[in-house]
Amino acid sequence: MIQSGKRFCSTLEIFDAKHHSRGTEPMTAFNLSRQPAQVLAAGxxxxxxxxxxxxxxxxxxxxxxxxxxxxxxxxxxxxxxxxxxxxxxxxxxxxxxxxxxxxxxxxxxxxxxxxxxxxxxxxxxxxxxxxxxxxxxxxxxxxxxxxxxxxxxxxxxxxxxxxxxxxxxxxxxxxxxxxxxxxxxxxxxxxxxxxxxxxxxxxDPELTVGLPPFWTFYTGMDALVHAIESRTNRYRYAPNNAVAERAISHGISSLEEAVKDGSSITARSGMMAAAAHGGTAIGNTGCAVAHNIGHAMGSLAGVPHGRAVSIALVQTMEWAAQGAPDGYDAVAHIMGGEGAGHVHDNLHALAERCGYGLSLDADEREKLDEEALARAMVEPANIDMLTATARDAEDGDVEILAAMALR
The missing domain is CATH 3.40.50.1970 (Rossmann fold)
Structure with a gap:
């Protein structure tokens, strides 16, 4: 089993949870991070x-x-x-x-x-x-x-x-x-x-109105991946699950409109809420294997962060979901279905409607190889995100995950 010396997670101090989450939880002891004062409004x-x-x-x-x-x-x-x-x-x-x-x-x-x-x-x-x-x-x-x-x-x-x-x-x-x-x-x-x-x-959602569709989509996917990984990694717990689920709900309901109509303040506001809630969620739990692979891809081949982590999420979801079926059931419920398969298909369908893909293109694949990616995944800067994944990575799994990401 691959292990890390410390968990990547901020110290938590205060939190006000107003929403309830679904599924059994793997732990009852937790800390909650201090949050900034937040103002979300046009202008x-x-x-x-x-x-x-x-x-x-x-x-x-x-x-x-x-x-x-x-x-x-x-x-x-x-x-x-x-x-x-x-x-x-x-x-x-x-x-x-x-x-x-x-x-x-x-x-x-x-x-x-x-x-x-x-x-x-x-x-x-x-x-x-x-x-x-x-x-x-x-x-x-x-x-x-x-x-x-x-x-x-x-x-x-x-x-x-x-x-x-x-x-x-x-x-x-x-x-x-x-x-x-x-x-x-x-x-x-x-x-x-x-x-x-x-x-x-x-x-201020008005500050995001000029963001091109490509960046709107992949930065928005980054927010969704944050929330999904927080809701499904080994450090998930009930109060924070509610924050992650709220982020997923905002992102799923707002991203397509934000991409197709960049002037929509309603959609832009929804995505800013998704990003803020997603950031709060990972501040309390850390990320998981999608960010482990995504950061490695970014360092090795310059794949834009939101694109890298969203590709890594869908490509490795079948493997990761075996460690957190309850978490993926909760995410699927928000998307109107059941199980990790529904989450996978829903994200691909969302990407297709927005006009983008969730797999590497030929140029990106040419810059990456399985061995280099696997080595980068276990470097000190990345390893904690792998060990935060609910499923333990056994001997040989890192190479398998690297191969999955490059499919």
Whole structure:
């Protein structure tokens, strides 16, 4: 049996469960993570400055960390003006790229310290939010990001207010205590701990309206995979199951419309709710084999994250479901059927209606081979997601799973 030295899961403190879940549960002892204050409403970005004043005090010096595309779309300038009108000074940092590296974090920390910033706001997709979260933790000390890879030492407690504004609906980074930051050589590392949980998430669906259909679909699938893996992995438990199920319900009912009519605020709002709930769910339980394989695919071949994890989920579902039939029954019930087979078929049908596929294309397969993928799956950055899967991986199973993913 493949084992890991520690479970990838944040420490939990408070939670208010309002929904009931189905199925038997494998454990009764659990912790619940602190959650950020959450605002989900069209136009809510215009309240950012006021919310900072009301929550953290007037006259802040804000370090605004944003994706470069936010400047091109006008969102960066708009948000800066909103924050400044509320009486705060703003310093912007947008020297970012997808799969952000430790150097970006360190540069932002250096800028924030030079400008005496005492509040951090993240604007963008998962890369920008992941960066902003680590920056906020390290800003007071100026310590380098490399010192905290894979929690080799605990993150210092964050003393700087942290606000997130997501512009995609998938990663859930706006609510989680995790970030993914790459080493100089491109190897992705997890950073995790309660200090990374934002104080406030402002979720404005208008910020996602311009997201192209391809990214709308695959980031939306990322949100669904988060929720499905949280609901079915070995650390699932009743209160958190309710959150995961709510995320699945939002995603299944909203994703197709969001892809086909990107201007639908109703659909975009539903997907932002799915992403936030999905992020909350995995913050409490971690992910499972689909993310184990998906992260490996991303590192080896640059397969976009949401696409990689959704492909890995459906390709390995038959194997994984044997460890959590009750969990997959609960997911299938939300989708109007029974068992893992229904979940598998329902996700494929959803993808087909949206015009996308859940299998690797020829170019992606050419960049991957079973042996390299299997090795990447058991690397320190990925192994905890494999061991969180409800079914134990016995000798030879990693190679079998790698082959399944590449079918």
């Amino acid at each position: 809510s970005r215009h309240q950012t400055g006021t919310l900072i004043s009301e929550t953290f005090g007037a006259g802040r010096r804000v370090l605004l960390v944003a994706d470069p595309v936010m400047a091109e779309l006008g969102h960066l300038g708009e948000l800066r003006e909103v924050i400044e009108k509320a009486g705060h000074d703003v310093v912007t940092f947008s020297d970012l790229a997808s799969d952000p590296k430790e150097a970006f974090v360190d540069a932002a920390v250096e800028l924030g310290r030079a400008e005496n910033c005492d509040c951090v706001v993240g604007l963008g997709g998962g890369s920008a939010l992941d960066t902003a979260k680590v920056v906020a933790v390290l800003l007071p000390s100026g310590d380098g990001a490399a010192n905290y890879r894979l929690a080799v030492k605990p993150l210092p407690w964050r003393t700087v207010p942290l606000v997130t504004l997501p512009t995609t609906a998938g990663t859930g980074s706006e609510t989680t205590g995790t970030s993914i930051i790459s080493q100089p050589d491109g190897v992705k590392n997890w950073f995790w701990g309660p200090p990374l949980i934002p104080d406030m998430a402002i979720m």
